[in-house]
Amino acid sequence: MPFRTPLLASILGLATAGAVLADTNPAVDARQAQFTLYAHNLAVVGSMAQGRMDYDADAAQTAADNLYHLTRHDQGRMWPEGTDNASIEGTRALPGIWEDLDDFTAKFVALQEAAESLQAVAGDGLDALRPAVGQLGAACAACHDANRAER
C-alpha cells in the first residue's frame, strides 16, 4: 500500500507532463513564432510588390532589414528530434526534415541568401524590389513544399 500512492502519482505526473508537451512545446512555439514574424515583414514588401500598398522606400528597407536579421536567428534549439507531426500534436513539421537535415539546412541557407539580396535592393524602388520579393517567396515555398504538412 505505501508504494501505491507514489507510483500512481508519478504515472499521473508523467501523464500531465505529456499533455503539456503535446499542447505547448517551447521549441515548436518558438519556431512558429519566428515564421509568424517572417510573414509579418513579408506582408510589407509583398504588399508593395503586389501593388496592394504604395511603395515606400523606408518601410520597405525596414521590413527587409528585419527579414535579414530574423533569418539569421540561430535554429539550434528550434528543431529537437521528436517534434515532427507524426510524433506530436500542434506542429506541421514533417518527419522528412530529420531524415535529411542537410537538405533542410540548405533550404534555410537559400532563404538567408534571398533575404540578403532583398535587403540590398529594398530601398531602390519598386522595380528592384519586385524580383527580390519573388525570389524570397520562392525560398519560402521551396521549403514548405517539401517540409510542411497541410493544415
Added chain:
Amino acid sequence: MQRVAVFVFGLALLAGAGFWWLTRPQGLDDADIATLMALDADPERGAGVFWAGGCAGCHSAPGAEDDDAPVLSGGQRFETEFGVFIAPNISPHPDHGIGTWGRADFANAMMRGISPQGAHYYPAFPYTAYALADLQEIADLQAFIATLPPSDAVAPEHELAFPFTFRRGIGLWKARYLGEDWVLQGDLSPEVERGRHLVEALAHCAECHTPRDSFGGLDRAAWMEGAPNPSGDGRIPGITPGALGWSRQDIALYLESGFTPEFDVAGGSMAAVVRAMARLTPADRDAIAAYLLALE
C-alpha cells in the same frame, strides 16, 4: 441437377460477358478522331495548355527545379488509399517516353484514359478532367511536349494491392465517373466560362480540393469544399467563397505568388500548382478567381 449446373454456368458466362462489355475500353469516336487529325497543332498554344493542365507538377522528376522546359521523366509517388501510383515518363523519348505516339493515341490517353495498347489508365492520371478539354488543346499540348527534352528514365511500377492491380476493373469505375458534364452550370459570363474551362477541364483543382466517395470518385455535391489529404497528413482546405473568404484579387495573387492575404506562403502539393499557375496570363488567373467566386 445437370440442368441447374448448365443454367448456373450460363449465368456466370453472361455475367462475365456483361463485365467484359461494361469494362471494355472505349476510345474517342470516329468523328472526333477525324476532326482531331485535321487540326493544325501549335506548340506555343500548347505551352499554355501544359501549364494550365499541371503536367509538370506530376510528371517531372521528384524535387525537380522550376524550368521553362521541364524534363518529364516521371518517378513521383502519389500515395492513395488504393496504393502508391508512380508517374510515368511522358518525355518525347522514342523508347522510354511518348515520342512515337500518334495524335489519336495521345488524345485517347488524355481524354478517355486508354493506352495505345487499349488498357485503362488509373484515374490518378486526371483524365476525367481533361475529357472536358477541346480537341485543339490536346493537339497543341502534344506538339508542345514534343519540344521538351527527352529522358530515358524508367519509372518503377505502381505499388498496388489486388484487386486494384487489375486494370480491366477500371472500366466499371469509368462507366460511373468518366464523361460528366461541367459542375458549374447556368448562364455564365465569358470570364467565368473561361475560368470554368481552366479549373474543371485543365487545372483539375477539384482532384485535391473536393472530397471523394467510397469508390474514389469526386463527390460533386461537395465541390471544392475541402478534403482529407490522400497522403494522410492534415486536410486540403476548402476553396468555396464561404470556406475561403478571399477577394478576387486575393485569389489571383495567391495563384501568381503563393502569398496568402496574411503573407503565409503556399506549401505542400499546392506549391507546384502555384509554380504552374504563375505561368498563366493575369487574365486567366483572374478568370479562375471569378470562377471560384461564382461557386455556391
